[in-house]
Amino acid sequence: MLDRVLPPLTGAAMLLALWLVFMVVPTEAQMGVVQRIFYFHVAAAWAAFLCFFAVAAASAAYLWRGSARADRLALAAAEVGVLFCTLVLVTGPIWARPIWGVWWTWDPRLTMTVILWAIYAAYLMLRAFGGPDEAVARYAAVLGLVGTLDIPVIHVSVRLLQGMHPSVLADRGGQSGLADPRMRAALWVSSLAVLLLAGWLVALRARSERLGGEVAALRRLAEAREGGGT
Amino acid sequence: MTAPPVRAAALTRLLAGTPVLARVDLTVAAGELVVLLGPNGAGKTTLLRVLAGLLRPSGGELLLFGVDVRRGADAVRGRLGYVGHESACYPDLSGAENLAFYAALFAVPDARARVDELLAWAGLGAVARRAVRTYSRGMQQRLALARALLHRPALLLLDEPFSGLDPTGAERLAARLAALRAAGCALLLTTHDLARTAPLATRTVVLHRGRIAWQGAGDAAAIAAAYRAAVGDGD
Amino acid sequence: MRAALTILRKDLRIEWRTKESLSSFVVLGVLLLVVFTVAHDPTPAEAPALAPAVLWVTFVFTGILGIQRGFLLEREHDCLAGLLTAPVDPAAIYAGKLAANLILLGVLQAIVVPLIGLLFHVELGAVLPGLVLVLLLGTLGFAALATLFAAVAVRVRAREVMLPLLLLPLLVPVLVGGVKATQGVLAGGLAGAADALGVLVAFDVIFATAGWLLFPYVVRD
Numbered sequence: 001m002l003d004r005v006l007p008p009l010t011g012a013a014m015l016l017a018l019w020l021v022f023m024v025v026p027t028e029a030q031m032g033v034v035q036r037i038f039y040f041h042v043a044a045a046w047a048a049f050l051c052f053f054a055v056a057a058a059s060a061a062y063l064w065r066g067s068a069r070a071d072r073l074a075l076a077a078a079e080v081g082v083l084f085c086t087l088v089l090v091t092g093p094i095w096a097r098p099i100w101g102v103w104w105t106w107d108p109r110l111t112m113t114v115i116l117w118a119i120y121a122a123y124l125m126l127r128a129f130g131g132p133d134e135a136v137a138r139y140a141a142v143l144g145l146v147g148t149l150d151i152p153v154i155h156v157s158v159r160l161l162q163g164m165h166p167s168v169l170a171d172r173g174g175q176s177g178l179a180d181p182r183m184r185a186a187l188w189v190s191s192l193a194v195l196l197l198a199g200w201l202v203a204l205r206a207r208s209e210r211l212g213g214e215v216a217a218l219r220r221l222a223e224a225r226e227g228g229g230t
Numbered sequence: 231m232t233a234p235p236v237r238a239a240a241l242t243r244l245l246a247g248t249p250v251l252a253r254v255d256l257t258v259a260a261g262e263l264v265v266l267l268g269p270n271g272a273g274k275t276t277l278l279r280v281l282a283g284l285l286r287p288s289g290g291e292l293l294l295f296g297v298d299v300r301r302g303a304d305a306v307r308g309r310l311g312y313v314g315h316e317s318a319c320y321p322d323l324s325g326a327e328n329l330a331f332y333a334a335l336f337a338v339p340d341a342r343a344r345v346d347e348l349l350a351w352a353g354l355g356a357v358a359r360r361a362v363r364t365y366s367r368g369m370q371q372r373l374a375l376a377r378a379l380l381h382r383p384a385l386l387l388l389d390e391p392f393s394g395l396d397p398t399g400a401e402r403l404a405a406r407l408a409a410l411r412a413a414g415c416a417l418l419l420t421t422h423d424l425a426r427t428a429p430l431a432t433r434t435v436v437l438h439r440g441r442i443a444w445q446g447a448g449d450a451a452a453i454a455a456a457y458r459a460a461v462g463d464g465d
Numbered sequence: 466m467r468a469a470l471t472i473l474r475k476d477l478r479i480e481w482r483t484k485e486s487l488s489s490f491v492v493l494g495v496l497l498l499v500v501f502t503v504a505h506d507p508t509p510a511e512a513p514a515l516a517p518a519v520l521w522v523t524f525v526f527t528g529i530l531g532i533q534r535g536f537l538l539e540r541e542h543d544c545l546a547g548l549l550t551a552p553v554d555p556a557a558i559y560a561g562k563l564a565a566n567l568i569l570l571g572v573l574q575a576i577v578v579p580l581i582g583l584l585f586h587v588e589l590g591a592v593l594p595g596l597v598l599v600l601l602l603g604t605l606g607f608a609a610l611a612t613l614f615a616a617v618a619v620r621v622r623a624r625e626v627m628l629p630l631l632l633l634p635l636l637v638p639v640l641v642g643g644v645k646a647t648q649g650v651l652a653g654g655l656a657g658a659a660d661a662l663g664v665l666v667a668f669d670v671i672f673a674t675a676g677w678l679l680f681p682y683v684v685r686d
Contacts, residue, residue, distance in 0.1 A: 063682050118634035125630055131622035134246055135686060139617040142679045143631060146610070149675055150635050157638035157664045160645045217247045224248075282550050285686050307552040318547030320475070320538065322482045334471040335551040361482075377547070 002207070006200045013193035020186040028183075034098050039186050041091040043194035044084045045113070051081030051198060052120060056148030059141035068213075069206075071137045074144055076205035078123050080198055085117045108158040115154055119147040233296025234259045235310075235385040235416040236281060242289035243273075243280055243440075250276045252440040253290065258418055260384065263411040265427045266420040267457055268437035274420040275315070277437065278387050281418070282312040294385070308336060310385040311378030317370040318377065321363040325354050325373050328362060329380060336381035348376040351406075367394045375403070379410075386410065388419035392426055400426055424457070425450050436460045468553040472561030479538060480569065486534040490527055490573040497523040498577065502584055509586050516585040517647035521640055523577060525607065528570055529629050532611045535562055536619040549685065559612060559680035563673075566608045574600055587651065595650040599658065602665040603643035609672040610635055616683045638668045 021039045028035040058074035061067060092110065093103045104110065123143050130136035236258040243251040251273045258264050266274050279285045280292065283303050292299045295306045319328040326345060333341040349358050352372040362370060371394060378386060391407075392400050400423070408430055411417055421427050428434070428450035436444040436457050443460035446453075480486055501519045539545040548558055578596070582589040589596065611632060618628040642664035649658030 063679075115634050115637050122630045122634060126617075126621065126627065129621075129623050130627070132246070133620060136621060138682055139621065142613070142617065142683055145679065146613070146635060146672070146675055149671060150638070153638045153664065153668050153671060156667070157641040160641055160661055160664065213247070220246075220248055279546075282546075284546055284549055304552055304554070307550060310550070312546065312550045314543055314546055316543035316546075318542055318544050320479060320544055321541060322479050322538075323475070327478070331471065331475050332547065332551065335468055335548070335553055337467075337552075 002200075002203050006196065006203065010193065010196040010200050013189065013196050017186070017190040017193040020182070020189055025182050025186045026180060031099050034095055037091050037095045039190040040194065041088060041095060042187065043191040044087040044091065046191055047194050047198035048081050048084040048088060048116070050195065051077045051084065051202065052116065052148060052151070054202070055081060055120070055123070055144045059144035062141045063138065063145070069210075071141070072206045072209040072213075073202070074141060075127060075209060076202045078120050078127075078144065079205055080201045082117065082120050082124060083201075084194075084198060085113065085120065088113055089117060106161065108155075108161060111158045111161065112155055115158075116151065119143075119150070123147065232260075233293065235295055236418065237293040237296075238281070238290065239292075240290035241277075241280065241287055241292055243276055243285060244288040245276075249288075249440050251280065254437075254440070254442055256435065256442070258385070258416045260416050261411060261414050262432045263407065263417040263419070263430050265431040265434045266418060266437060267422075267424065267434060267453075268420075268443075269461055272437040273440040274437055275389055276440075278312070278389050278418070278420060279314070282310065282314075282387050283307060284312075308381060309383055310387065311381070311383035312387045313371075313374045313378045313391060314389045317362070317374035319362045319370065319373055322361055324359045324361055325349065325365070325369075326358040328373065329377060332377050333380050338381050344380060348379060351379075352376040353402075368396060368399045371395065372399075375406075384415060386415055386417045386419075388417065390420055390422070392421050392423045404430055424454055428453055466557060466560060468551075468557040469560035469564065472548070472558060473564045476535065476561065476565035477568065480565070486531055486569055487572060489534070490531040490569060491576055493530055494523055494527040494573055494577045495580065497526060498580060498584065507585070512585040513587045513651070516581055516587045517644045517651065519585065520578065520581050520647060521603070521643045523581075524570075524574065524603075524643075525633075525636060525640060526629075527573065527577075528607055528611060529632055531569075531573075532566055532608075532615045533618055533624065533628060535566060535612070536615050540619055545684070555681040555684050556677050558684065559676060562616075563608055563612045563676070566612055567604060570604050570608060574604070592650050592654065595655045595658070596647065598655070599643065599646040599650055599662065599665070602662065602669055603639050603646070606639045606665060606668040606672055607636060609669065609676045613676040613680055613683065616680065638664055642668065 017039070021036050025036070025039075027033055054077035055074050058070045058077060061070035062074060092113075096105075097103050123140055126143060127136060127140050130139065234257050236256060238254055238256045241251055241254040241256070242249055254277065256264075256277075266277065268274050276285065280287055281294070283294075283299060287299070294303055295309060297303060297306050319325075320331075323331070326349060329345040329348060330341065333345055338344050346355075349355050352375065354369060354373060354376070357365065357369065362373065365373065371391065375388075375391065378388075391403060395403060404426055407417060407419070411430070411432070419427070428448075431447070433445060433447050434453050434456075435442055438461050444456050446456065448456070498519065501515075501523065505515060507515055539548065549555070578600070579589065581587065611628075614628060614631050618624045618631070621627055642661045644661075646658040646661035646665060649655070649661060655662070
């Protein structure tokens with residue numbers, strides 16, 4: 001499934017999305033050509049969110065059952081999630097600058113995205129630099145769960161900030177105002193393509209983690225045999 | 231028939247994929263004093279910590295007083311005492327305060343009297359009010375042992391209790407352990423001091439690379455020979 | 466929960482003897498206050514507007530830096546093993562530590578808040594009850610997460626940097642809610658702070674529960 005179905009499926013969806021976004025969809029009246037980035041920007045945001053929820057689910061499964069597979073899935077989903085979150089944070093300003101004249105604003109949605117990025121970047125830091133103690137996987141799982149639990153609370157709390165800055169993005173509806181059905185189609189297809197890509201990357205990463213573990217185990221076995229004698 | 235304090239079957243503990251304990255079968259009955267020998271890295275401390283409930287077994291079965299630790303050993307924790315390499319006593323509190331704290335945690339019924347009794351037993355009456363930070367190593371060890379005995383455990387797990395003790399202290403400890411054994415407590419202790427512990431032991435177990443290499447009884451010489459045979463000359 | 470009380474009393478007694486956590490809290494807190502004042506150099510007119518933000522940033526940073534002490538003392542002499550081999554629910558350890566942290570942080574605030582009132586020309590007298598409520602709610606949320614992750618941080622490498630790294634993004638609701646609520650209270654009493662207080666209450670409930678449930682996974686091997 002991983003090697004036979006996902007790659008061609010993802011490739012096909014991506015090609016379709018690219019064709020739709022660059023060839024079929026009309027140029028948006030207000031924002032111009034740069035608006036096309038929106039289709040991938042939103043798709044990447046979806047992918048990141050789903051990845052982070054996957055981290056929470058896998059973390060819970062790991063804590064509950066101690067399944068190493070769940071742990072690998074959590075790590076893979078976190079890495080891919082941070083990747084796509086970074087893409088969101090990069091494509092956003094690229095889109096915003098020509099249209100609103102600013103690279104960044106502390107709009108609630110942007111703020112939330114940065115904080116989310118920070119939480120899961122910290123998760124990756126913990127796993128990378130937490131040390132050799134194998135309890136680190138457990139600690140990371142706790143962090144993964146707490147991070148996702150925090151998402152709704154952060155969402156509500158950053159809305160409190162709205163009063164501080166005038167919202168530059170007053171009509172940034174995201175998906176509202178997509179009158180043309182071609183635009184909606186493009187959004188669906190690009191979302192699907194990006195989600196497939198994200199899923200494929202997570203599966204690949206989880207597999208590479210498993211293989212890495214097997215190699216390490218074999219290496220230890222070889223060392224023990226060499227050093228041991230009987 | 232009551233369940234033995236310890237019954238371990240195929241007990242395994244992995245660390246980063248390597249077995250530190252590999253399929254250990256061990257039973258300790260009441261009134262037994264089992265001495266655990268083995269080279270450094272054999273897994274003695276790990277075994278003790280798994281039995282004490284500080285580490286979860288990766289595989290196999292462990293029953294403490296008939297209760298499967300996987301199902302929750304909380305109920306039986308009140309019947310075991312553990313003394314590790316460190317004293318587990320807070321250096322900024324006095325000896326008496328440390329014991330009072332643990333007596334409260336274990337819900338010891340006659341706490342105050344019991345604390346005084348054990349302070350006297352450990353020969354720490356004079357320094358009871360001084361901070362543990364000021365105690366010598368031997369004093370800290372006696373305090374640690376007193377702490378483990380507060381709740382009159384039926385199973386006592388001791389990790390190298392003789393290390394760092396001078397000959398008098400070691401003699402006194404040996405006498406105390408023998409008394410506990412005679413009173414029906416089950417004891418499991420690790421040591422490098424074969425001469426001191428052989429007369430105490432009802433059984434000796436040699437652990438090597440996480441496996442039981444030899445078990446049996448005998449005098450110090452016999453056990454030393456068996457140890458050498460089981461472990462080889464490596465270390 | 467008698468075990469939790471026993472642990473709380475023990476922690477307070479140790480703190481009373483050494484005053485280590487408390488003194489580092491207070492010194493750090495005052496230091497941060499001075500740094501903020503010097504860095505911004507506000508006029509007496511603009512100072513009160515800064516006060517809520519300075520209060521919460523100082524509190525959160527000082528709290529994160531100082532809170533590890535509570536678990537470091539359990540690492541010395543393997544005291545945690547003593548706690549875990551006792552018939553004590555690990556959640557009780559969490560409750561005890563949380564309570565101890567709350568008290569220490571409360572003392573920190575009792576010193577820092579009047580200082581802020583002084584340095585930033587804010588009239589605290591009238592709004593004190595509201596302010597105390599805001600501080601209580603915010604501190605509870607802060608301590609709930611900080612206690613949980615302090616137990617993690619003492620076990621991992623790079624612990625000095627790890628704890629702020631883990632906690633700061635997670636604590637955004639406490640920061641935002643706390644600052645907004647404080648602004649509301651200073652401006653016109655609790656009514657103005659209703660939304661922010663709601664956020665704090667929600668945070669407290671969710672993460673005190675989460676901490677309670679997850680702590681055993683952190684502390685037991």
